[in-house]
Amino acid sequence: MTETMAFVVDMLVHATPLLITGLAVAIAFRAGVWNIGADGQFIAGATAAAWVGVSAPPEIGWLALIIALIAGVLAGAIWAALAAWLRSRFGVLEVISTIMLNFVATYGASFLVRGPLQEPTHVYPQTAGIVDGAHMPILVAGTRLHWGFVIALVLAVVAWWVMKYSATGFRVRASGVNPFAARSAGLIDVSRVTAVAFVVSGAIAGMAGAIEVSGVTFALYENISPGYGYTAIAVALLAGLNTLGVIGTGILFGALETAAGAMQRNIGIPSTTASVIEAIVILVVIAIAQLRANRVTGTA
Amino acid sequence: MIDGTSAFLEGVVRTATPLALAALGETVTERSGIINIGLEGSIIAGALGAVVGAGYGGVWAGFAFAAVCGCAVAAIFALFAVTLRADQIISGTAVTLLALGGTGTLYRILYGSAGAALNTPTLDPTPIPLLSQLPVVGRALFVQPSITYVLYVLVPVVTWWTYRTHAGLGLRAIGENPAAAIAAGIRARKVQFLAVLFGGLLGGVSGGTLVLAQAGTFVEGMSAGRGFIAIAIVVLGRWNPLGAALAAVVFGAASALQFFFQASGSNLPYQLFLAFPYVLTLLALAATRGRTNSPAALGRQDFEQ
DSSP: OOHHHHHHHOOOOOOOOHHHHHHHHHHHTTTTTOOOHHHHHHHHHHHHHHHHHSSSGGGGGTTTHHHHHHHHHHHHHHHHHHHHHHHHHHHOHHHHHHHHHHHHHHHHHHHHHHHTTTTTTHHHHHHHOOOOGSSOOBTTTTTBBBBBHHHHHHHHHHHHHHHHSSSSHHHHHHHOHHHHHHHTTSSSOOHHHHHHHHHHHHHHHHHHHHHHHHHHISSBTTTTTTHHHHHHHHHHHHHHTOOHHHHHHHHHHHHHHHHHOOOOOOOHHOTTTHHHHHHHHHHHHHHHHHHHEEEETTOO | OHHHHHHHHHHHHHHHHHHHHHHHHHHHHHHHHHHOOHHHHHHHHHHHHHHHHHHHHHHHHHHHHHHHHHHHHHHHIIIIIIIIIOOOHHHHHHHHHHHHHHHHHHHHHHHHTOOOOOOOOOOOOOOOTTGGGTHHHHHHHHEEEHHHHHHHHHHHHHHHHHHHSSHHHHHHHHOOHHHHHHHHHOOOOHHHHHHHHHHHHHHHHHHIIIIIISSSOOTTTTTHHHHHHHHHHHHHTTTTTHHHHHHHHHHHHHEEEEEHHHHHHOOOOHHHHHHHHHHHHHHHHHHHTTTTTTOTTTOOOOOOO
């Protein structure tokens, strides 16, 4: 395999969780829900999938993978539903609640991999390897590239279609653009629509976690997410919250992270630089959008 | 005599101090109608700034540079959220990301690729004569590093400034009704910018406290969500400086519990205690029903000047 080919494979493997969590964030933001908690939802999904993966009997074969993915989706949805419920029932700002839940998920996973779910020898802070049936099939033979990438692409296209052409998508966009107008125009129960979008966003982030475990790590580790949920915000914003655009920006950031890892190994540039670049991307995008908007209203 | 209770109370005040400092600053920021989610960024920048400053001129140079770094990060946020009127939530999140990544990168550049362990001078607890002899709370409140005493002075001063001065009235007016404030001749954007800088300054000092009064070193990501907890504390404190300080004590207690339980030899998993302050934040926010009593125009951008 050539070096370029290896880079492309690495890039797409890295891009997969970013692309899917980017979709999760894009959908939430479109609905006017500031879900900063894709990281926690990712960890919840990864944990549930790993749990299924290590406890599934080998006889059930690939059914283990299906159950693991479903478990991941449910866990992510539940984790987001907590914040959605706190928002709708108690008016708790979701920015704060989702960040708090990120920390709780991190410590929860840390507890599990050092406690009930720790691998049998009780030496390493990780679970045992998941059963073979729970492994995501490989997409390109001889590489690490798995079918999770294809799932990510399909999700992006489906989300794009739903957002653009379905009545549900219209309700989500209307609720996000102007909740007051959407409410007074009737027919849209804004708090319900945003709550559903929030939970769907969590479900998608949870699926990203499940796919990462079944396709890349094959076990749950303490720091399973190096901050995917935060990078996802840059991915979604750079794409203008368009889920088709997320494919492009997800791959771009996958390349960025791959290159950052390589730079750290080869020339000692710290990998934390990647999050600096992400932050600058977010700031530049909002600055351009804002300057344009301010010019339109003539108040720049 | 140091018994278990008074050691616990000392721990409560010690852990509450950086939270209270950050929450005090954010209270002023939010009173101007701006919610600065980038506070976390000011705290971590302050922590790194403290290490750098202390390396040149000791503890107080560390605090000074921490304040400057916290301010600088807040200035970036203000540039976007106030000057450009970009979304405050997104700007704040990006600034936090920038500061967390930036401090990690700078730390490795300045102190070696692995981030070699380095120790800064730290503030020792300074007993205050007489007051430290008070029963039960004496040691907890008055045998603390001097930065805690700075906090004791700041709380009444900020309270007085906010409620008893013309400038404080102007600040609150912008947060409640920007259009009316502007009509009254207040330069709303300028005041908001300064309010964000003040929040960043105290955020920086808060980060400096983590290093110079507690850890004695810098660790990547050592702010550990305190900026977000401080924002929750502002809500609990009802956007009132004294309220914020008292709410910070509740969170200090939540964090100090872990030392208490570890000392008592409990078998409960330690992650439970690490997660507790975050769970408490959620419960507390739910209990206060979110944004009631918040400045009416908090987070709004739709006014002209």
